[in-house]
Amino acid sequence: MGSLDTALAVDGVVPRVERRDLPSPRVQAPLIQGDKTFAEVTREVCAPMDRRPGLAWWGAFLVAAAALAVGVAAETYQLFTGIGTWGLNNTVGWAFDITNFVFWIGIGHAGTLISAILFLLRQRWRTSVNRAAEAMTLFAVMCAGVFPLIHMGRPWLGYWIFPYPNFRGSLWINFRSPLAWDAFAISTYFIISATFWFIGLMPDLATVRDRLPEGARKKLFTILSFGWDGSFRTWHRYELVYLLLAGLATPLVISVHTIVSWDFATSVIPGWHATIFPPYFVAGAIFSGMAMVLTLMILARMLMHLEDYITPRHVDVMCKLVILTSGIVGLAYLTEFFTAAYSGNPYEQFVFLNRAMGPFGWAYWTMVCCNVVVPQVLWFRKVRRSLGAVFVVSLLVNVGMWFERFVIIVTSLHRDFLPSSWGGYSPTIIEVATLVGSFGLFFTLFLVFCRVLPVIAMAEVKGVIAHERHHAAAHRHAAYEEQR
Numbered sequence: 001m002g003s004l005d006t007a008l009a010v011d012g013v014v015p016r017v018e019r020r021d022l023p024s025p026r027v028q029a030p031l032i033q034g035d036k037t038f039a040e041v042t043r044e045v046c047a048p049m050d051r052r053p054g055l056a057w058w059g060a061f062l063v064a065a066a067a068l069a070v071g072v073a074a075e076t077y078q079l080f081t082g083i084g085t086w087g088l089n090n091t092v093g094w095a096f097d098i099t100n101f102v103f104w105i106g107i108g109h110a111g112t113l114i115s116a117i118l119f120l121l122r123q124r125w126r127t128s129v130n131r132a133a134e135a136m137t138l139f140a141v142m143c144a145g146v147f148p149l150i151h152m153g154r155p156w157l158g159y160w161i162f163p164y165p166n167f168r169g170s171l172w173i174n175f176r177s178p179l180a181w182d183a184f185a186i187s188t189y190f191i192i193s194a195t196f197w198f199i200g201l202m203p204d205l206a207t208v209r210d211r212l213p214e215g216a217r218k219k220l221f222t223i224l225s226f227g228w229d230g231s232f233r234t235w236h237r238y239e240l241v242y243l244l245l246a247g248l249a250t251p252l253v254i255s256v257h258t259i260v261s262w263d264f265a266t267s268v269i270p271g272w273h274a275t276i277f278p279p280y281f282v283a284g285a286i287f288s289g290m291a292m293v294l295t296l297m298i299l300a301r302m303l304m305h306l307e308d309y310i311t312p313r314h315v316d317v318m319c320k321l322v323i324l325t326s327g328i329v330g331l332a333y334l335t336e337f338f339t340a341a342y343s344g345n346p347y348e349q350f351v352f353l354n355r356a357m358g359p360f361g362w363a364y365w366t367m368v369c370c371n372v373v374v375p376q377v378l379w380f381r382k383v384r385r386s387l388g389a390v391f392v393v394s395l396l397v398n399v400g401m402w403f404e405r406f407v408i409i410v411t412s413l414h415r416d417f418l419p420s421s422w423g424g425y426s427p428t429i430i431e432v433a434t435l436v437g438s439f440g441l442f443f444t445l446f447l448v449f450c451r452v453l454p455v456i457a458m459a460e461v462k463g464v465i466a467h468e469r470h471h472a473a474a475h476r477h478a479a480y481e482e483q484r
Contacts, residue, residue, distance in 0.1 A: 031125055031464055034308040038462050042207055045456045048304045049208070053451060057303050064443035071437005074430045075150065083153050085430040091423030092413045096431040097151045098263075099405040100438055103288070104144035105186070105260055106281075106401065107442075109253055110289025111137025112193055115200070116249040119242075124467065125317050127460035128309045132300055132446075133293050134197040135453075139445040140292075141190045143438045148182060150434075178263040185259040189252050196245045202228055202238065203459035257285040264408065271351035271412035274339065280332040287325035287371070288401035294318050294394040296446060298387055300455055303447075309456050312385050319384045322397065326375035329404075333368065347417060355411045359424065363403050364411070370400025 036044075053061075078085050088095055111133040118126040149155040161183045163173050173180050206228035209221035228234060261281035264272035294315065301310040340348040355364045374396045383389045415422045449455070 030468055031128065031311065031313060032309060032461060032468070033311055036308065036465060038465070041456075041458055041461055041465070042211070045306075045309070045454050045458050045461075046208060046211060048451060048455070049453070054303070057447065057451070060299070060303060061444065061447045064440050064447060067436050067440025068444050069437075069440070070433050071435075071440055074433035074437060078150065078430055078434070079155070083150070085428060087426050087428045087431060089423055089425065091416075091421055092410055092425040094409050094413065095406075095425055096427050096435060097147045099402065099409055100435055101144050101147035101151075102260055102281075102405045102409075103402050104140045104147075104438065104442075105257060106285035106288045106405075107292045107398075108137040108140035108144065108189070108193075108289065109257060109282075109285040110293045111135070111140075112189075112196070112249050112253050113286055113289065114293065115196060116246040117253065119246045120250065124464050125314055127457055127464050128311070128314055129293060129297055129318070130460070131197075131200065131457045132296055132449075132455050134193065134200065135446065135449045136289075136292060136296055137193045138190065138197060139442050139449075140289075141186060141193070142445070143442050145186060145190075146438065146441075148179065178266070181259050181262065185256045189256045192245070192249050192252055196242075196249050199238070199242055199245060200457060201453065202226060203230075204454045204457065206230065207458060208454065253286075254282055257281045269412050269416060270345070270347040271355070271408070274336065276332060276335055276339065280329075280336075283325055283328040283332065284401060284404060287322065287329050288398060290318055290321050290325060291394040291397035291401070294322070294390060295398065298391045298394070300450060301387075304450055304455055306456065309461065312387070315387065315390055316381075316384045319378045319390060319393075322375055322393075323378050326371060326397075330372040333372065351412055351415070354415055355407060358411065358415070360407065360411050360414070364407050367400050367403040367407055370396045371404060374400070 032041075034040075086096070111130075114126050114133040115130045115137075119130075149158045152158060161173055161180055202225055205221055206225040209218060209225050209228075212218040212221060258278040258281065261277035265274060265277040267273060297310050297314070297318075301307055337352050340352045343349075355361070374393055377383045377389070378393060383393075410425055414425055
């Protein structure tokens with residue numbers, strides 16, 4: 001007899017009944033395992049902030065920090081030497097830098113998707129993963145913002161892309177430049193995402209504040225929690241603001257990567273000038289972002305000992321979203337080929353044949369295998385329940401999505417309209433080190449985040465626990481009435 005049955009019997013709501021007498025309906029596993037009390041949730045989620053990090057965390061942090069150091073060294077050398085250290089040439093003027101930029105912007109999409117859209121749809125499974133996913137969005141956008149800056153060649157003049165009062169006469173930014181579009185889209189997305197993330201953190205910051213002894217940390221959390229007192233009025237206003245921000249952030253998921261896709265679609269380069277790019281880029285961004293969320297959640301679950309909060313049920317739901325978006329991306333690949341064949345444009349037809357069978361055919365087929373073929377194993381429930389298998393699939397999807405951007409950019413540039421302008425491209429060690437450094441920056445920030453702030457949204461998880469208990473009580477009462 002479970003504790004809930006006992007509670008019902010004691011409270012006199014329904015008489016005690018034997019479990020074997022009740023029908024056996026199909027009940028899903030609980031989202032939070034271990035029948036937690038609210039105090040246990042607070043203690044266990046805050047535990048990584050209270051104790052010293054374990055060897056696993058230190059190992060992961062040192063690897064990430066080493067990768068970041070490699071990237072910083074490469075960037076320092078490039079800044080003092082010039083972007084001639086890259087493998088770009090007159091034919092391929094964009095390559096690793098823009099590939100990395102689009103890749104990281106895509107990674108940042110799943111955070112807002114889980115936080116805002118699933119909140120509006122009242123999907124309770126999001127509560128265990130939304131906090132880390134929102135942080136992932138911020139860190140990914142930071143990584144993305146590095147590449148347009150260094151692509152300029154003189155990043156210390158990066159503020160020139162913003163319209164600001166100046167004393168240089170009529171000099172003004174070019175609003176027709178995709179660089180300006182990116183600056184506005186990304187800065188808006190980052191500001192809204194950061195605000196949404198911080199507002200969601202406030203109840204948990206107040207919980208941490210109340211647990212801390214007097215000292216500098218308590219003062220810091222007191223400032224950050226903005227005088228949160230847990231009253232009904234505070235909660236009411238918080239819910240209203242959170243709902244409004246979720247509604248504001250939702251269209252940004254669509255708009256940001258749509259604008260990034262316009263960087264390509266508004267040009268006349270074969271393979272880029274396509275109306276399918278906005279939905280294709282958005283679906284791909286959500287696909288890669290969900291895969292990265294899976295990677296981070298499985299790592300956080302292991303490193304922070306959050307097995308009861310990030311359960312196989314959460315992984316299962318995210319795997320289903322990966323299958324869905326993988327299908328959309330695969331359909332987009334086929335649509336591109338069909339559009340090129342149907343257009344009768346020989347340049348378009350050549351570009352897509354060249355992608356599949358040209359010098360970069362290996363990259364194209366890597367992309368197809370990782371993004372379309374590999375995710376199909378997630379149709380099997382046994383694979384979705386294996387965290388090791390899901391982790392490998394999520395890594396391969398991210399590899400495939402990086403190659404997708406590489407294929408789109410490089411294969412369209414290296415053979416354009418005139419064979420006389422054809423050329424090749426191979427990345428230099430500086431470019432590879434910069435890519436490694438961006439991953440180092442991303443994982444270093446994420447691991448530090450896991451140590452200094454609650455990874456799980458405690459207040460929301462407690463709401464889920466209360467809801468599940470209420471739902472279970474109602475179910476058992478209905479079952480008892482039916483039995484009578």
